[in-house]
Amino acid sequence: MNPLALLKSRFQPSLAALVPDQARVGELLEMIRPAQDAKFGDYQANFAMPLKKDLGQPPQEIARKILAATDLGDVCQPPEVAGPGFINLRLRDDWLTDKLNQAVHDDRLGIPPAMAPRTFVIDYSSPNVAKPMHVGHIRSTVIGDALCRTLRFLGHRVISDNHLGDWGTQFGMIIYGYKHFVDRAAYQAAPVAELSRLYKLVHQLVDFHESHRAMPQVQERFARRAAELDQLQSQLRTGGKAVDKKLSQSLTKLGQQLHEDREELAALQAKTAAIAADTQLAALAAKHPNIDQAVLAETAKLHADDPENLRLWHEFLPNCRDEIARVYRRLDVRFDYEHGESFYHDRLAAVVEDLRNKGLAQDSQGAVCVFVDGFETPMIVQKKDGAFLYSTTDLATIQYRMETWRPDAILYVVDHRQSEHFDKLFAVARRWGHANVELQHIKFGTVMGSDGKPYKTREGVAAGLESLLDEAVARAAQVVAENDPEATLSESERRDVAEVVGVGGLKFADLLHNRTSDYEFSYEKMLLKSGYSATYAQYTYARCASIFRKAGVERDVLLASAARIGLTHPAERALGLQLIRLSEALAETSADYMPNHLTAYLFDLAKSYSTFFESCPVLKAETEDLRASRLLLCDLTARTIRLGLELLGIKVVAKM
RNA sequence: GCACCCAUAGCUCAAUUGGAUAGAGCAUCGGUCUUCGGAACCGAAGGUUGCAGGUUCGAGUCCUGCUGGGUGUACCA
Numbered sequence: 205m206n207p208l209a210l211l212k213s214r215f216q217p218s219l220a221a222l223v224p225d226q227a228r229v230g231e232l233l234e235m236i237r238p239a240q241d242a243k244f245g246d247y248q249a250n251f252a253m254p255l256k257k258d259l260g261q262p263p264q265e266i267a268r269k270i271l272a273a274t275d276l277g278d279v280c281q282p283p284e285v286a287g288p289g290f291i292n293l294r295l296r297d298d299w300l301t302d303k304l305n306q307a308v309h310d311d312r313l314g315i316p317p318a319m320a321p322r323t324f325v326i327d328y329s330s331p332n333v334a335k336p337m338h339v340g341h342i343r344s345t346v347i348g349d350a351l352c353r354t355l356r357f358l359g360h361r362v363i364s365d366n367h368l369g370d371w372g373t374q375f376g377m378i379i380y381g382y383k384h385f386v387d388r389a390a391y392q393a394a395p396v397a398e399l400s401r402l403y404k405l406v407h408q409l410v411d412f413h414e415s416h417r418a419m420p421q422v423q424e425r426f427a428r429r430a431a432e433l434d435q436l437q438s439q440l441r442t443g444g445k446a447v448d449k450k451l452s453q454s455l456t457k458l459g460q461q462l463h464e465d466r467e468e469l470a471a472l473q474a475k476t477a478a479i480a481a482d483t484q485l486a487a488l489a490a491k492h493p494n495i496d497q498a499v500l501a502e503t504a505k506l507h508a509d510d511p512e513n514l515r516l517w518h519e520f521l522p523n524c525r526d527e528i529a530r531v532y533r534r535l536d537v538r539f540d541y542e543h544g545e546s547f548y549h550d551r552l553a554a555v556v557e558d559l560r561n562k563g564l565a566q567d568s569q570g571a572v573c574v575f576v577d578g579f580e581t582p583m584i585v586q587k588k589d590g591a592f593l594y595s596t597t598d599l600a601t602i603q604y605r606m607e608t609w610r611p612d613a614i615l616y617v618v619d620h621r622q623s624e625h626f627d628k629l630f631a632v633a634r635r636w637g638h639a640n641v642e643l644q645h646i647k648f649g650t651v652m653g654s655d656g657k658p659y660k661t662r663e664g665v666a667a668g669l670e671s672l673l674d675e676a677v678a679r680a681a682q683v684v685a686e687n688d689p690e691a692t693l694s695e696s697e698r699r700d701v702a703e704v705v706g707v708g709g710l711k712f713a714d715l716l717h718n719r720t721s722d723y724e725f726s727y728e729k730m731l732l733k734s735g736y737s738a739t740y741a742q743y744t745y746a747r748c749a750s751i752f753r754k755a756g757v758e759r760d761v762l763l764a765s766a767a768r769i770g771l772t773h774p775a776e777r778a779l780g781l782q783l784i785r786l787s788e789a790l791a792e793t794s795a796d797y798m799p800n801h802l803t804a805y806l807f808d809l810a811k812s813y814s815t816f817f818e819s820c821p822v823l824k825a826e827t828e829d830l831r832a833s834r835l836l837l838c839d840l841t842a843r844t845i846r847l848g849l850e851l852l853g854i855k856v857v858a859k860m
Numbered sequence: 861g862c863a864c865c866c867a868u869a870g871c872u873c874a875a876u877u878g879g880a881u882a883g884a885g886c887a888u889c890g891g892u893c894u895u896c897g898g899a900a901c902c903g904a905a906g907g908u909u910g911c912a913g914g915u916u917c918g919a920g921u922c923c924u925g926c927u928g929g930g931u932g933u934a935c936c937a
Contacts, residue, residue, distance in 0.1 A: 208876095237876055240883095248877055253917060263917080287880055288917060332937085545937090571935050580933075581861070587935045594937050623864065624932055649865090650930090708880055717873065720865085722930085724872060728886090733899040735885045736873085750897055792876060793914050804874075807884085814900065823896045842881070860899080 205303045205314050206787035207295060210279065211236050213246055213277055218273035219251065221265075231591065233664045238788070241849065244286070245294035246781060252289035252635050255561045255776045263289025295781070297771050299457035304780050308840045313847060315787050317359025324360055324671060325605050328617035328646075329537070330367040333524040333544070334374030334403050337531050338666040339659050339725070340619070341760050346711045347719055347851065349537045350716035350799040353851045358794055363609055363853055367601065368544030376503030377406040379516050380495070383502075385488075395523045405488075412479045412489050415472045426465040433458045452847060507549070507591070527782070531669055535707065536853060548600040552592040555600045570791045585629045595629065602633050606641065613642035615797065620647040620720065645667040646797050649722035651714075659725045677706030679727055683739075684860065693859060701860045705731070708854040712738030715852055716803040736807050741845055742856050747817065748842035749858040751835070755823055769840075775816040776837065782812045783840055786848065799852060806848045813841050 212233045220229050232251040239248045252267035259266055266286040276283065281294045307314030328348020331337050348364070356362045381402030391398040418558035436455055479485045492498070507512040525542075532538070556572055559565035565574045570588030585596045605614060616626060626645035633643060653659040661667045684693070693701065715732035717723040733739055752759060771777045782805075789805035792798070822838060825831040846856050 234877095235879085237879090240875095240880065244880075248879085253879080258918070286909075290880065330937095369937070439870095571936070578863095589933085589935085593935070597937095619863075621931055622937085625937090656929095683899075687897095718875095721873080722866085726872080729872070732886075737865045737885085739899070743897085747897055747900090754896060787874085796877085800874080801876075804884085806926070811884095815902090817896085818901045820890095821896065826897095859897095 205306070205784060206791060207279075207303075207784060208236065208238065208788050209249065209791075211276075211293065214276055215249065215251075215270070215274055218270050218608040221273065222257065222270060225258070236566070238303075238362050238785075239292065244290070245292040247293040247295075249291035249293065252285075252291065256289075260419070267291050271780060278454065284543075297777065300777070300784060301769055301771055301778055302620070303784050304771075304840065307784065308769060308836050309763060313785070313786060313840070313844055315358070315790065321360050323363070325365055325368050325608060325609060325611045325614045326355075326617065327365050327601075327615065328352075328525055329532075329539075330369065330618070331528060332369035332372065332374050333521070333528055334378055334399075336400065337528060339651050339669065339672060340450060340666060340667055342489075342651060342672070342710070342714055343619065343719070345532075345535065345537055346714045347560045347646065347648060348615075348713055348852045349535075350395075350711075350802075350851065351615065351617070351794075351797055353853060354790060354793055354799070354802070355848075357851055358790060363541065363611070363687065364539045365605075366539040366542040368525075368542055370524070370544035371507075371546040371549060373499060373503050373519070374403065375506060375517055376499040377410070378403050378520055379502045379506065379513055380499050381406040382516060382520075384492070386611065391609060395520075396527045399523055400527070401522055406495065406499065408479065408485065408497060409492055410487050412476055412485075413493065413496055415475045419469065419472050419476075422465060423455075426462065426469065429458055429462050429465065430742045432647050433462065443574045477520070494645060531673075534670075534854070535711075543601075543604075545597050548604065550596050551600040552596045555596055555603065556592070559599075559636065562636070574632050576628060576635075579624075579628055579631070581591075581702075583632055583793060595625070598629050599633065599636070602638055602643075604628075606638055612784045613643060613644060615644050615646050617646040617648070620649060623647055644797070646719070648719040649717075652722050652724045654724060654726070655722075673707060673710065676727060676730065677702050677765040679731055680706035680709065683731060683733065687860075697859070701857050704855045704857050705860065708738035708849070709740060711852060711854050712741075712803060715799045716807075718800050719798060736803075738849070738854055741806050741849060742854075742860060744813050745845045745849075745856040746858060746860045748813075748838045748845075749823055751838050753858075755835065757835060762832065762835055762839065765832070767829070767836055769836045770829070770833045772830065772833075773816075773820050775812075775819045779809075779812045779816045780825060782809045783837075783844055786844055789848075790851075802848055806845060806852075809841065809844060809848075 212300075215233060215236060216229065219232055220226060223229055223232065232254070235250040235254075236247060237250070239245050241264040249267075252263040255266050255806050256263045261269075264285050267289045271283055271291065273284070276293070279296060279299050281296055284292045303314065326348055328346040328351075331341050333355060352362050352364045378399055382399075385402055385405055387398060387401075390401075414544060433455070436458065477494065479489055502513060506517055512841060559574060560572070565585060567573075568575075568582065571584050572586035573582035573584050575582045583595050584593055585599070586592055602614065605611060620627070623645060626643075626647075630643040630645075651659045659667060661671075676709050681698065684698050684701050684705070688698070714723075714727075716736055729735075730737060733743070769780070771780050785805065789802050792801040816837070820834060822831060822834040825834055849856055
């Protein structure tokens with residue numbers, strides 16, 4: 205039951221009768237919302253104030269008039285008009301009790317499946333299969349998975365599709381590495397490890413030469429800017445006191461740029477020096493001076509169906525996929541499809557051809573481009589050397605998805621830096637004929653370190669996803685051990701708990717932030733025992749489970765009995781209200797594709813339970829009825845938390 | 861240069877998309893308890909929402925300007 209939706213439906217006819225412009229009714233109904241403060245009741249309706257102009261009456265009077273025409277008696281206590289015209293609504297306890305008793309006897313906890321199910325394709329995670337997954341893949345994977353689970357639970361048809369990077373330059377690197385550096389014995393014994401070593405080795409060598417080549421340019425730029433700065437400073441001296449604002453601005457800017465150049469130079473030097481210091485690597489680098497071009501050539505041969513490279517690609521790919529599959533298993537993330545870039549390879553030429561035929565694409569500076577109003581640069585769909593780009597693949601992907609699944613919406617869970625690409629992609633796709641589909645870029649911010657820069661390891665590389673998981677679980681294991689000095693849990697139970705708490709903590713810490721913001725990565729915060737964390741919610745679940753163990757009551761027996769939830773204490777009512785609001789949290793989460801609404805809900809629920817737990821004895825309740833009622837509240841709380849966490853991809857344990 | 865995003869308590873973040881006195885967590889300080897799981901609970905303190913204007917019944921949210929940060933920007937993904 206969604207109380208908010210019910211209230212809206214009750215106000216709908218009375219508002220429609222009063223407001224001349226029917227188009228505004230929906231927007232006015234949106235102004236009914238949960239009360240900002242509990243002292244204003246449970247819900248508040250704010251539509252009377254904006255109607256002042258339309259109706260030429262005082263808002264308080266409008267509010268009273270609407271209330272008189274609205275049938276609320278069975279749901280709410282008599283409403284109050286307050287302040288400038290707010291309508292304060294408080295649910296009747298008997299109504300609330302009724303809904304709670306329905307929910308506790310329902311497997312779906314009172315949430316009906318969507319009346320108008322939609323078909324969603326959700327594109328998320330999408331790593332390069334040749335590289336180990338790193339911290340940058342957390343958000344896409346975790347947010348995408350949570351959205352899939354939530355929309356699916358709400359009754360929608362959801363197709364999850366992992367758009368793997370399995371056709372790019374990374375494979376050129378592996379192929380080149382295999383042809384020149386493979387250790388056959390190592391490859392036989394452990395292909396994934398050997399391929400990974402080859403990828404890293406080739407990447408290092410390419411990097412070395414590129415850095416080496418870039419250095420003079422950076423040095424030159426540095427010198428130019430230094431000279432410019434000199435000139436400006438002398439201008440400043442001769443110009444006397446009249447310091448132009450523009451001049452001083454460009455001074456500071458130049459100073460910053462010089463600083464950046466210096467840092468970049470230092471980084472390049474460090475990189476090349478590290479390789480030069482390693483005699484083996486230095487020898488290899490000297491032996492392969494044009495490795496970067498050679499890698500591109502191998503990639504091009506692969507795309508041109510060169511039999512040898514294609515054979516190697518077919519041989520390597522399953523190994524690479526096994527590697528990332530391991531991470532997904534640990535994260536408990538599954539995909540319906542994993543159609544990588546290679547899947548669309550043979551559709552690309554036809555896409556460009558079709559764009560041309562429809563007059564959307566044209567030649568420009570040797571490339572094939574689609575120019576779109578409102579964008580400074582065109583979308584390039586074919587390079588002048590004939591190669592296709594990821595724009596081309598993305599268009600082919602939209603076409604394929606539309607043909608195959610006819611979705612109502614396609615969601616791309618991709619970081620915000622690609623906003624412009626998606627704006628352009630969607631604009632082209634619509635003109636291309638895919639106008640009747642909701643195309644959404646579900647953008648998210650960057651995971652930062654405590655230095656305010658993108659999160660890196662101590663060595664300065666993007667932190668590997670598996671090592672992050674290992675660290676989170678290791679820290680969780682330490683907490684588990686500290687909290688179980690009497691060793692009531694077995695070794696294997698402890699390991700399981702640590703995994704659930706560690707991985708859950710990592711996911712929850714990501715999901716609790718508004719996805720559009722950057723956030724600071726912190727093991728301490730993600731494993732907080734109290735506070736806004738997965739652990740706190742999981743602990744609440746374990747406490748509920750513990751009460752049932754101690755009571756010796758089977759949940760099924762209790763539910764089959766005549767026991768009913770009743771609300772006698774303010775803490776019970778607060779908990780009951782929170783329980784009934786699950787549907788609102790799910791509606792918010794799915795409306796704007798923001799899982800942080802659900803994490804906030806679960807935290808509030810856990811908090812309400814703790815307060816209830818503190819002030820309302822369950823097993824020692826004064827009467828049998830009260831005891832049964834409170835046990836039912838515990839059960840509903842436990843199941844609500846379990847469901848909510850499950851929709852976020854997070855597990856619970858009965859003992860921790 | 862142009863475009864987009866951000867700036868909220870000491871720190872990390874919210875704010876139901878324009879609603880009442882801007883909320884949480886952490887840290888700090890104080891309190892509760894012969895523990896139905898203390899991985900707990902209750903309370904206090906903490907704010908000119910970067911600055912200056914504007915729009916209206918009402919602005920953290922919308923508009924203009926400024927300051928300070930970030931990101932993207934014709935053939936990488």
